[in-house]
Amino acid sequence: MDRVSLSEFELIARYLSRPAAAERGDVVVGNGDDCAVLAPSPGHQLAISVDTSVVDVHFPHDAPPAAIGHRSLAVALSDLAAMGARARWCCMALTLPAANAEWLAAFAEGFRALAARSGCELIGGDVTRGPLTIGVTVHGELPAGQALRRSGARKGDLIAVTGYPGRAVAGLARWQRGERESGHPLLEAYLRPEPRLAAGEALRGLASSAIDISDGLLSDLRHVLMASGLGARIDIDALPLATPLRASLDLDEVREQVLNGGDDYELLVTLAASDLAEAQRRLAPLHLPLTPIGRIIEGEGIEGVPPRHLGRSGWDHFPEIAS
Ligand SMILES: [Mg+2]
CATH class of the missing domain: 3.30.1330.10 (PurM-like, N-terminal domain)
Structure with missing residues (x-):
């Protein structure tokens, strides 16, 4: 070299x-x-x-x-x-x-x-x-000792997500179609993702587990479930849907982008239901919504998501090794 x-x-x-x-x-x-x-x-x-x-x-x-x-x-x-x-x-x-x-x-x-x-x-x-x-x-x-880990989720915890996942993959699709509109919110979401550093710090001591959504919401949720030895039930109707996404696609496609898009770098956290209001209060100065989208349950795997959204397991760099 x-x-x-x-x-x-x-x-x-x-x-x-x-x-x-x-x-x-x-x-x-x-x-x-x-x-x-x-x-x-x-x-x-x-x-x-x-x-x-x-x-x-x-x-x-x-x-x-x-x-x-x-x-x-x-x-x-x-x-x-x-x-x-x-x-x-x-x-x-x-x-x-x-x-x-x-x-x-x-x-x-x-x-x-x-x-x-x-x-x-x-x-x-x-x-x-x-x-x-x-x-x-x-x-x-x-x-010392305050790291938010993937393994801390507890049965009965809420699953919550910051911001509006799904925008980045929609922005990438636009870019690949040749759209170059400067400042378009979906293109910006892909090109200039905002790491949720202040949110992560604010949720210390409150969230039982956390992960950033790099590969896709479901894919990264699975990492939390595996590390915590538990399952999840997602409320498909509770997913936060960014306005520019709703404007451009049908609901099924929007949900697919939210659940499996990746590249948004929002945070997925678990926390006690009684701590949700305090967590949202801490994120309010950041103008960052924290939306509950499901619960941690006994068992394994993810319930409540239509099978058509479960087919993908997120970004895999070496599919030939996995298969
Ligand atoms: Mg990560």
Whole structure:
């Protein structure tokens, strides 16, 4: 693998890492040495996750570079949100087919803007030549012992979801049809998903389990059910349906998008029914609805969903291995 040593990359690395690491006391040594050296907050635990975004697998090659930068960080931050962690630091492994200063500047701006808004400092990076691939490792902090885990669901808990899943897959379909309307809510949902970091933190101590919806609502719910050793009953009529979805498709297609779409990065949580009102109150300042869509029940599997929506089990990168 070629090492890339073009000055653009160094410029971009510097550009990405604004504001200077020295401004933050938790970054003892930042970008530019062999390793970053960090000072975690006393009494906290680290939450760490990595995500890889590959061109034409995770995003279309003609997506706006700023959206690719935003998205590659957003999907990683979403995992911190799902644990209830506060974002602190990130590293990027960037593989590029060629140096294009204009593309890089836009990509860096998309990444940097979300990083700055999330309090997530870029503390290291690596650039190589090859097919466009962005690997992002995120580090977050949690008060010791307070991580929201997939395994915590209890029999009788409500199942609730933030926001309006299903918009991203509808946006991707529009993009693939050649629609480029700037600012369209469905295109935005796909291109610039918003990691629910503040919601994850707000639900700490209240949610019994949590996961982010990356593969699809049903698919990710199954992960919670497997980890918790329980089943679920979904109220199909309770699914939150985004207005632009209802406007464009029949109800069955909308439900399919909500249940199996993926890529929205909303949070799916379980919690005691008596805690729902408090959870909704905590999310109100974020203008983020939290909609109960079912219950955790004894047993296994998912009840209440018509079989036509159960056929898919979510995104599988290696179907030839599974079959
Ligand atoms: Mg996740």
